[in-house]
Amino acid sequence: MINKIVASPAEAVAEIFDGAVVMIGGFGEAGSPIELIHALIDQGAKDLTVISNNTGSGHVGLAALIAHRRVKKMICSFPRTANSKVFPELYKNGEIELELVPQGTLAERIRSGGAGIPAFYTPTSVGTPLAEGKETREFDGKTYVMERTIRADFSLVKCRAADRYGNLVYNKTARNFGPIMCMGAENTIVQTKQIVELGELDPEAVVTPGIFVSKVVEVTNPAEESKLVAEDRRYPW
Amino acid sequence: MVSKEEKIGWSVSDMARNVAMDIPNGSYVNLGIGMPELVAGHVPEGREVIYHTENGLLGMGPAPEEGHEDPELINAGKKHVTAIPGACYFHHADSFTMIRGNHIDICVLGAFQVSEAGDLANWSTGAPGAIPAVGGAMDLVAGDIKIFVISRHTTKEGEPKIVKECTYPLTGKQVVDTIYTDLAVIDVKEDGLYVRELAPGVTFDYVQERTDPELKQYSP
Numbered sequence: 147m148i149n150k151i152v153a154s155p156a157e158a159v160a161e162i163f164d165g166a167v168v169m170i171g172g173f174g175e176a177g178s179p180i181e182l183i184h185a186l187i188d189q190g191a192k193d194l195t196v197i198s199n200n201t202g203s204g205h206v207g208l209a210a211l212i213a214h215r216r217v218k219k220m221i222c223s224f225p226r227t228a229n230s231k232v233f234p235e236l237y238k239n240g241e242i243e244l245e246l247v248p249q250g251t252l253a254e255r256i257r258s259g260g261a262g263i264p265a266f267y268t269p270t271s272v273g274t275p276l277a278e279g280k281e282t283r284e285f286d287g288k289t290y291v292m293e294r295t296i297r298a299d300f301s302l303v304k305c306r307a308a309d310r311y312g313n314l315v316y317n318k319t320a321r322n323f324g325p326i327m328c329m330g331a332e333n334t335i336v337q338t339k340q341i342v343e344l345g346e347l348d349p350e351a352v353v354t355p356g357i358f359v360s361k362v363v364e365v366t367n368p369a370e371e372s373k374l375v376a377e378d379r380r381y382p383w
Numbered sequence: 384m385v386s387k388e389e390k391i392g393w394s395v396s397d398m399a400r401n402v403a404m405d406i407p408n409g410s411y412v413n414l415g416i417g418m419p420e421l422v423a424g425h426v427p428e429g430r431e432v433i434y435h436t437e438n439g440l441l442g443m444g445p446a447p448e449e450g451h452e453d454p455e456l457i458n459a460g461k462k463h464v465t466a467i468p469g470a471c472y473f474h475h476a477d478s479f480t481m482i483r484g485n486h487i488d489i490c491v492l493g494a495f496q497v498s499e500a501g502d503l504a505n506w507s508t509g510a511p512g513a514i515p516a517v518g519g520a521m522d523l524v525a526g527d528i529k530i531f532v533i534s535r536h537t538t539k540e541g542e543p544k545i546v547k548e549c550t551y552p553l554t555g556k557q558v559v560d561t562i563y564t565d566l567a568v569i570d571v572k573e574d575g576l577y578v579r580e581l582a583p584g585v586t587f588d589y590v591q592e593r594t595d596p597e598l599k600q601y602s603p
Contacts, residue, residue, distance in 0.1 A: 269483065
C-alpha cells in the first residue's frame with residue numbers, strides 16, 4: 147500500500163541533513179509551512195541553503211530558522227519586508243550569504259529543475275546588475291540571459307487538503323511557490339490542513355499530482371505567522 | 384498665517400485617473416505596489432479590467448472589509464485583498480508565464496528614475512549597506528507588456544526623475560511606454576520623449592525646466 151502520511155512534523159523532517167538545499171514555500175506568510183520549519187529547528191540540521199521568496203518575519207518560522215544560525219545561504223527575490231529583522235541584521239554583519247534572484251526567474255529556475263531542464267534563456271534582468279557575469283545570447287534580435295536551474299534535496303510546502311497518494315490542493319494565494327517546489331526536490335514534505343480519503347479530491351481539480359510528493363503530515367490548525375509576529379512570539383516557545 | 388507654497392499640477396488621484404483612462408476595456412493589468420494601486424479606483428464606468436497580482440491571482444478585487452481579512456488572500460505587496468467572481472489562482476511559474484510571455488496587457492509601476500530611452504530604475508538606489516531586494520520588478524518589464532510609469536515629476540528635493548541616463552541600478556532597458564506625472568503625460572518614443580498632455584496651468588517650458596533630457600511636442 148502506498149501511504150505517504152506520517153504522524154508528526156518531527157517525523158516528516160527527520161531526514162533533513164546538514165548542508166542540505168531546502169526549498170520553503172510561501173509568499174510572506176501565505177503558504178509558509180510554519181510547523182514544518184519549527185520541526186526543522188527542533189531537529190537541528192545546519193549549514194542549510196534555503197530557497198524561499200522572502201526571509202521570514204519577526205522571530206518565528208523561516209526568520210527563527212535563520213536566527214538559530216541554521217542557514218548559511220538564502221536564495222530569494224525579496225529578503226526584506228516590513229517585519230523582517232533577523233536576516234537584515236545578519237546580512238549587514240556578513241554572517242549570511244544572499245543570492246538575489248528576480249521573482250519570475252526564481253520560479254522558472256525551480257520549475258525547470260523539476261522538469262529536467264538544466265538551464266534556460268530569459269529576457270529578465272538583461273542590462274541590469276543581476277545579469278552581470280552571466281552568459282547572454284541573441285534570439286531573433288533580442289538579448290537573453292542564461293539562468294541555471296535549481297534543484298533541492300528537500301521542499302517544505304503547505305497546502306489545504308491532501309490524500310495518502312500525496313495529491314494536493316491549495317488555498318487561494320497560499321499556492322504561490324508550492325506546486326513548483328513540490329516538483330523541484332528529491333524529497334517533498336507537505337503539511338496539510340486536512341487529509342482526505344482517496345477519491346475525495348476531484349481528479350480534474352488536483353493541483354499537485356501525488357508523484358511529486360514524498361511525505362504528508364496533517365496540521366489541522368496551523369499558526370498564523372502575522373499573529374505570532376504581532377505578539378512578538380519567538381520560536382522555540 | 385503661514386504662507387503656503389503655490390501648488391500646481393495634478394493630484395495623485397488625478398494622475399491615477401490619467402493612467403486609468405489609457406487602459407482599454409478588456410485589459411489584463413498588473414498594478415505595482417504603492418501609487419499604481421490607486422489606478423483601480425479610477426477605471427471609467429462601462430470598462431471591465433481584470434487585475435493580476437504576481438503572487439498568483441487573476442481577478443483581484445478591492446481590500447476586504449475590516450474583520451474579513453484572509454492571511455492566505457493577499458497581493459504582491461502582501462496586503463489583504465479579495466477575489467472577484469470569476470477569479471482564479473495559479474502558481475508562481477504560471478503567474479510569470481503570464482508576465483514574461485506577454486499575456487498581460489499593461490503593467491503600471493512606480494519609478495526612481497526613467498531615462499530618455501525609456502530605461503527604468505525602480506528597485507534599488509544602490510545605497511551602500513542597503514539590503515538588495517528585487518521581487519518581480521525585472522520580470523514585469525522584461526516582456527513586451529506596455530509599461531506605464533506613474534510618478535511625481537521630481538524627487539522631494541526637486542531633482543528631475545526623468546533623466547538622460549539613470550544613475551540608479553536599472554530594472555530594465557528601453558522598457559517604459561508612457562510616464563504619468565503630476566505635471567504631464569509623456570510618451571516614450573524611439574526618437575525621444577513627447578509631451579502628450581499638460582496639467583492645468585502647467586506650461587511646456589515649466590515641465591522642460593524640471594526634466595533633464597530635451598522634451599518634444601507632437602506637431603499639431
